[in-house]
Amino acid sequence: MRFRNLKELAALCVKEEKSIARIMLEDQAEESGQSVEEILKVMGEYYEIMKTAVHKGLTEDITSTSGLTGGDAKRVESYRLSGTPAVGDIAAQAMTYALSVSEVNASMGRIVATPTAGSCGIIPGVFVSAQERFGWEDEHLVHGLFCAGAIGYVIANNSFISGAEGGCQAEVGSAIGMAAGAMVELRGGTPEQAVHAVGLALKNTLGLICDPVGGLVEIPCIVRNGFGAVNALAAADMALAGVRSVIPSDEVIDVMLEVGSSMPSRHRETAQGGLAQTPTGRKIMKELLIRQK
Numbered sequence: 001m002r003f004r005n006l007k008e009l010a011a012l013c014v015k016e017e018k019s020i021a022r023i024m025l026e027d028q029a030e031e032s033g034q035s036v037e038e039i040l041k042v043m044g045e046y047y048e049i050m051k052t053a054v055h056k057g058l059t060e061d062i063t064s065t066s067g068l069t070g071g072d073a074k075r076v077e078s079y080r081l082s083g084t085p086a087v088g089d090i091a092a093q094a095m096t097y098a099l100s101v102s103e104v105n106a107s108m109g110r111i112v113a114t115p116t117a118g119s120c121g122i123i124p125g126v127f128v129s130a131q132e133r134f135g136w137e138d139e140h141l142v143h144g145l146f147c148a149g150a151i152g153y154v155i156a157n158n159s160f161i162s163g164a165e166g167g168c169q170a171e172v173g174s175a176i177g178m179a180a181g182a183m184v185e186l187r188g189g190t191p192e193q194a195v196h197a198v199g200l201a202l203k204n205t206l207g208l209i210c211d212p213v214g215g216l217v218e219i220p221c222i223v224r225n226g227f228g229a230v231n232a233l234a235a236a237d238m239a240l241a242g243v244r245s246v247i248p249s250d251e252v253i254d255v256m257l258e259v260g261s262s263m264p265s266r267h268r269e270t271a272q273g274g275l276a277q278t279p280t281g282r283k284i285m286k287e288l289l290i291r292q293k
Contacts, residue, residue: 057100166260211274
């Protein structure tokens with residue numbers, strides 16, 4: 001890729017008068033030797049998988065293989081349709097869809113890791129709800145995935161996207177930043193605004209630990225995806241309103257690396273700390289072990 005960080009990416013967009021998505025698409029074509037059309041086709045197939053996962057979680061009885069989770073997406077959807085959500089309809093819908101995809105993941109269904117399985121609900125939740133709200137064609141959302149991919153590329157190469165390396169800030173946090181930046185571009189914002197959205201999103205997830213109860217990507221992972229979708233929409237709105245990340249987004253990514261590197265191992269996907277080691281968390285773990293035996 002011709003960019004190593006978000007500053008270089010934004011500068012490249014200005015220089016060539018192209019969107020983040022277009023820069024990423026063309027660079028990927030150059031690196032892979034595939035045509036732009038071929039790459040777009042594959043990404044379109046990924047977006048179809050995302051939409052299918054959203055639908056599946058809301059139309060089928062989804063229960064995780066452990067039996068610990070399932071049905072929350074339907075509960076939130078029912079509440080949303082009652083017209084009472086304090087966060088508003090689009091945020092509630094994004095939250096619902098994010099929960100749906102995460103529940104499909106926990107039931108061993110087919111999802112797209114964006115950027116990981118543990119954070120797979122955030123981008124579909126934000127994208128599919130926005131598509132339904134604004135009436136966008138699939139092609140527009142597919143281009144948005146390239147914008148999200150460019151942001152994820154920068155984060156992965158300058159910090160973490162793995163909970164085992166950097167905590168949940170690396171998984172859910174990265175997905176929120178990717179979704180926020182992409183949503184800015186999808187709604188007509190500038191590359192600079194998209195970059196600010198990333199910084200705004202990431203610095204509000206710094207230090208988020210990875211503490212899966214029972215070592216499973218279910219509790220609290222699924223609800224964090226729901227909250228993450230709402231956070232992404234909020235960060236995008238702030239950036240579109242002109243709010244800037246005072247600490248440059250690339251510096252926020254550097255801090256995520258610093259924080260993740262200093263995070264104790266018990267808070268990095270080992271289930272040895274945090275919510276996993278609460279009395280209830282330990283009880284669930286014990287029951288799972290008995291069931292396995």
